[in-house]
Amino acid sequence: MSAWGPADDARGPEDGRRLAASFDLMTAVLHGASLPRLLILVAERARAMAGVPLAFIALPSEAAHTLRIDIAVGAGSDRIRGLTVRRGKSMLGRAFGSRRALSARIVADQTLSTLPAGPILILPLDTGEAARGVLAVLGQPGAQPFSPAAARQLLLFADTSARLVQLAEDQRATTPPDDHATAPMLALRPPDTT
Secondary structure, eight states: OBTTBOTTOOOOHHHHHHHHHHHHHHHHHHTTOOHHHHHHHHHHHHHHHHTOSEEEEEEEOSSTTEEEEEEEEETTHHHHTTOEEESTTSHHHHHHHHTSOEEESSOOOGGGTTSOSOOEEEEEEEOSSOEEEEEEEEOOTTOOOOOHHHHHHHHHHHHHHHHHHHHHHHHHHHSOGGGTTTHHHHHHSOOOOO
8 A cells, every 4th residue: 555545546547537637727727728718628628538529617697596608619519608597497507506416318408408318417616615617518319328437537527627717716816917927937036145
């Protein structure tokens, strides 16, 4: 046994894909990527991890008790980008409000009627303190529902993503705009001895 856990605890390819996707997101955060770019990256990586044609992110909108699909990547993304759904009357709203993942064999939600009838997995973007939105991946019509192992990997990625996006927002809020690009470099310089 090592300090990190059992030495024979082999990681499968699913772990590798999740860790690579998390690393890509972490790199983007460290390079100061904008919030929209970070969210697009989250959706792109989730879509690739799940091997599905469509992934999207819904965030709380300005109108009370609604979520708006702001980010969508993949087949049919133009049809749903900008769609607003009520929190209490939709699968997205239930996952957001309960802060729990929701999986269904087919999209059976009137508010998402423009989507093909494939399996859907909706994951809260939960920072540990609050849900900031939901990430959803949608499979091909007729495809099998997401396996528990795939759902677990995507849930871990969604949790990591929410925390990294929160970290990026917190960093922007505390770093003065003029010093944003140079602050990390100044911290690495040795003190001036002259």
